[in-house]
Amino acid sequence: MILPILPSKKSLSNVLVLLLFAPMFLFSGCKKIENLATVNPAASTKFTIPGAVPGTISFVTPDNDNPNTGKAWLVSKANLDKVTLTVENPSGQTFQFIKSIRFFLQAEGLAEVEVANRFDIENSVGSSMELNATGVDLKEYLKKEKFRLRVEVVTDEVVIQSVQVKADLLFKVVILV
Helix, strand or coil, X not given: CCCCCCCCHHHHHHHHHHXXXXXXXXXXXXXXXXXXXXXXXXXXXXXXXXXXXXXXXXXXXXXXXXXCHHHHHHEEEEEEEEEEEEEEECCCCCCCCEEEEEEEEECCCCCCEEEEEECCCCCCCCCEEEEEECCCCCCCHHHCCEEEEEEEEEECCCECCCEEEEEEEEEEEEECC
């Protein structure tokens, strides 16, 4: 004798929930589905702005491990969402010596691209500031294992000692659904 296999109460409730919410996802449009598939990987890097007279200073940070490499094939589009700079040393130092700053992303085999900047920085700026993201598509850059930043700083004051800065980068990555 063959006994019929009956679903458990938990299985039935899961099926009911699926049936109730499936139409909402099917008819809600691509934008809402895209929002459901957005992740925000973060990366940090540190760099030192050397002491100098007013002028332009340009340098490249060490390579950073890409926070998204393991799922790179899923990336539909990506951009830099937020960049926050914080002075780590010397204590009490602010960014008032900086007139402008630009960040360029570099990865092996790809052209350098500007990803963030800030111009006409006020002298009242503190020891932390946000840059303006350019919104450029970084899909191919996030598929690379490593990336680095080229930082271009224009100073408008003499900087006696080097300033150590931490840059927190927040990406917005839309993955395939």
